[in-house]
Amino acid sequence: MKSLKISKGDRIFDIINYSILTIVFIIVLYPLYFIVIASVSNPTLVNNGAMTLWPKGFMLDGYKKVFEYVDVWVGYRNTIFYTVIGTILNVFVTMGVAYTLSRKNFLGKGALMTYIMIPMFFTGGLVPTFLIVKKMGLYNTPLVMIIIGAINIFNVIIARTYIQGTIPEELYESAQMDGCNHFTFFFRIILPLSSSIIAVLTLYYAVDHWNDFFNSLIYLSNKNLFSLQLVLRGILIQSNIQTDMLQAEDVVRQQYEAELLKYALIIVTSLPILVIYPFMQKYFVKGVMIGSVKG
Structure with missing residues (x-):
């Protein structure tokens, strides 16, 4: 040929x-x-x-100086905890909502979809959210880093589109004839057949949790609960404050140490995601392609 x-x-x-x-x-x-x-x-x-x-x-003095801070290890521990537990909750809630919205015979599906899409365009604002968090007793607790942002509407749309386009409705009808209810169908059929979209959601949510800085800054005041991003910010601010308080002859040395820390901090913060991302890239691309078609 x-x-x-x-x-x-x-x-x-x-x-x-x-x-x-x-x-x-x-x-x-x-x-x-x-x-x-x-x-x-x-x-x-x-x-x-x-x-x-x-x-x-x-x-390697920059890395040595970074890891001399005990708070860095505390921040790593907290961020890993927030990322793992938060991502599990995110994926479970997202898949549950997506499955519900994918059912053709679900009454009020359109109204519910409109209702949950409103926060994509309008939010209550920072102050009302802070007051609600405070009143619920979540302020300055690990739960606030897990519950805040427990669901992302865009990810719900991606998951719903995947379920509608990949898992035929006839499969549920067949399972229903065998006495299968929605809960059994969701856990035994939907989740096992949705491994690729679960990988997409896991990547999205894990990156969000790992890079989360704002929620930690607003809702946490206990240093033992700070995320890694907030700990590293504190180190840089501390270096700048110390520079302002030093005598003129020591300013150059302090600025040298600040520059030494800057690039090492970026690597320490980004390395886990940079290592994991190449193995998850195909799922990231698939998520973009799924999200480009709204069904």
């Missing part, structure tokens, strides 16, 4: 296309690469622009 002959125009198109994609790839990748090499380089050389492609003045 003869292979298809590629025309000259197609070859030129491919060359231009791959060239543009390569340039875009370098533009996107270089900032990440720069942060990595800057975190193990001499801050003075980094600030002077002496470092471009390779580390200069290799040193």
